[in-house]
Amino acid sequence: MVSRVIPVETFDLVIFGGTGDLARRKILPGLFRRFRSGQMPVGSRIIGAARSEMDTAAYRSMIAEAVAEFGGDEKNDTKSLDAFVAALDYVAIDAKGDGGWVELAGLVRSDVVQAFYFSVAPSLFGDLAERLHTHKIANAQSRIVVEKPFGRDLETARALNKTLAAHFDESQIYRIDHYLGKETVQNLMAVRFGNMLFEPLWNNHYVDHIQITVAETVGVGGRGGYYDKSGAMRDMVQNHLMQLLCLIAMEPPNQYGPDEVRDEKLKVIRALQPVAPHHIVRGQYDAGPDGPSYREDAENPRSFTESFIAMKCEIANWRWAGVPFYLRTGKRMKARSSEITVYFKDLGHTIFEGDVARHRNILSIRLQPNEGMDLQVTIKEPGPGGMRLIDVPLDMTFADALGPDAEEVPDAYERLIMDVIRGNQTLFMRGDEVEAAWGWTDPLINGWEARNDVPKHYEAGSAGPEDALAMLHRDGRKWRELKA
Numbered sequence: 001m002v003s004r005v006i007p008v009e010t011f012d013l014v015i016f017g018g019t020g021d022l023a024r025r026k027i028l029p030g031l032f033r034r035f036r037s038g039q040m041p042v043g044s045r046i047i048g049a050a051r052s053e054m055d056t057a058a059y060r061s062m063i064a065e066a067v068a069e070f071g072g073d074e075k076n077d078t079k080s081l082d083a084f085v086a087a088l089d090y091v092a093i094d095a096k097g098d099g100g101w102v103e104l105a106g107l108v109r110s111d112v113v114q115a116f117y118f119s120v121a122p123s124l125f126g127d128l129a130e131r132l133h134t135h136k137i138a139n140a141q142s143r144i145v146v147e148k149p150f151g152r153d154l155e156t157a158r159a160l161n162k163t164l165a166a167h168f169d170e171s172q173i174y175r176i177d178h179y180l181g182k183e184t185v186q187n188l189m190a191v192r193f194g195n196m197l198f199e200p201l202w203n204n205h206y207v208d209h210i211q212i213t214v215a216e217t218v219g220v221g222g223r224g225g226y227y228d229k230s231g232a233m234r235d236m237v238q239n240h241l242m243q244l245l246c247l248i249a250m251e252p253p254n255q256y257g258p259d260e261v262r263d264e265k266l267k268v269i270r271a272l273q274p275v276a277p278h279h280i281v282r283g284q285y286d287a288g289p290d291g292p293s294y295r296e297d298a299e300n301p302r303s304f305t306e307s308f309i310a311m312k313c314e315i316a317n318w319r320w321a322g323v324p325f326y327l328r329t330g331k332r333m334k335a336r337s338s339e340i341t342v343y344f345k346d347l348g349h350t351i352f353e354g355d356v357a358r359h360r361n362i363l364s365i366r367l368q369p370n371e372g373m374d375l376q377v378t379i380k381e382p383g384p385g386g387m388r389l390i391d392v393p394l395d396m397t398f399a400d401a402l403g404p405d406a407e408e409v410p411d412a413y414e415r416l417i418m419d420v421i422r423g424n425q426t427l428f429m430r431g432d433e434v435e436a437a438w439g440w441t442d443p444l445i446n447g448w449e450a451r452n453d454v455p456k457h458y459e460a461g462s463a464g465p466e467d468a469l470a471m472l473h474r475d476g477r478k479w480r481e482l483k484a
Contacts (some may be wrong), residue, residue, distance in 0.1 A: 017119035018048025024066035030414035059090035075441035129167040154438040181412030224298035283308030285332040288460030340369035393413040
């Protein structure tokens with residue numbers, strides 16, 4: 001497979017929170033993979049910045065151990081790993097004080113691409129942004145990367161955007177959602193807008209309904225304290241599932257550019273209708289053979305926070321009027337699965353009789369695991385005995401279709417960080433997009449809080465609460481099966 005990779009300029013990347021879990025598990029092992037692939041130009045540097053008092057040698061040792069623990073087969077390339085860690089520096093920094101900032105200013109160069117990754121709590125974003133300018137480290141071309149949560153409601157999201165805007169232009173701010181870096185998520189664009197086969201059918205004349213599922217087998221575990229203040233709606237729907245919904249439903253942009261794509265995503269969010277209470281199901285997992293209940297994980301025996309949510313959404317525009325979008329996400333479910341499924345309508349007329357006519361085309365786009373997609377089509381079952389119809393998948397699992405090259409597909413964080421260095425904001429959320437998402441989400445949360453709704457309990461290892469199944473049954477539909 002021959003591909004064209006857009007070159008990366010020499011850069012200085014400062015990772016605030018450089019000793020944290022995300023940096024050790026994802027960011028730095030991912031950057032090592034990009035280093036091995038030749039996408040980190042000679043002379044580029046990565047500077048860790050955190051509260052911990054250590055020198056550069058100790059930091060390099062820590063990151064080498066992190067790559068050994070969390071990296072893939074590439075971790076065995078000790079020669080490349082030695083060269084990679086040699087490009088690392090470290091500064092002990094006080095985000096709210098003056099400690100370490102003079103040292104950092106002496107390390108960051110002004111004649112290369114500057115990127116600052118805020119892998120810290122949002123409460124520190126303002127302090128970091130202010131000190132980057134006070135100490136004349138950042139400039140008008142610098143880029144900052146901020147992790148979710150982008151606020152916990154519309155008010156806090158606006159305040160966070162205002163804080164960042166006080167020091168950086170919107171064109172410099174990269175709000176990262178790792179779901180948008182997944183290969184299959186980006187393939188949504190290629191499938192929709194690169195194939196004559198699908199785009200003419202991508203509307204309410206041919207699509208019956210669309211399901212978006214992000215199911216996890218793990219519970220909240222050590223994140224119980226954080227999760228109990230957010231829940232599935234804030235943690236998953238407002239960002240990850242919202243982004244998937246936008247990409248599957250958006251109108252074709254006039255070109256594949258950052259603002260063009262994000263303009264069309266924003267239109268989808270603004271066209272989302274309020275969701276009626278009977279079209280929302282919230283759930284909370286009980287204890288099971290493989291682990292404790294949600295309330296035990298959260299250490300809150302009276303918690304009413306949802307670990308599962310399902311809802312029926314509608315988009316009020318010409319393309320999607322009358323087509324329901326069913327969203328579902330939850331912890332401790334039957335199988336780990338992130339999938340978008342497009343159910344096309346039945347034929348208006350069939351020449352076949354009886355049950356043999358009960359077939360339909362289904363496009364399934366798998367984000368994880370086993371990234372790929374398949375299209376269910378109807379054929380005649382081979383053999384004698386008349387016209388017997390069966391459904392078979394036209395399968396394109398990336399690992400099978402692309403062979404050894406599939407192993408070279410970058411991790412989401414790798415791709416997105418390289419896009420930051422390239423200055424490409426296409427796969428990053430814009431400020432008005434974040435605020436519009438919260439503007440739709442807030443009334444739903446406020447509504448169930450005002451009604452004192454209590455989440456339905458569901459068995460760990462199941463497909464979620466029975467009420468979620470019933471919600472689709474009332475519409476004459478059913479959820480796509482979660483396959484363990």
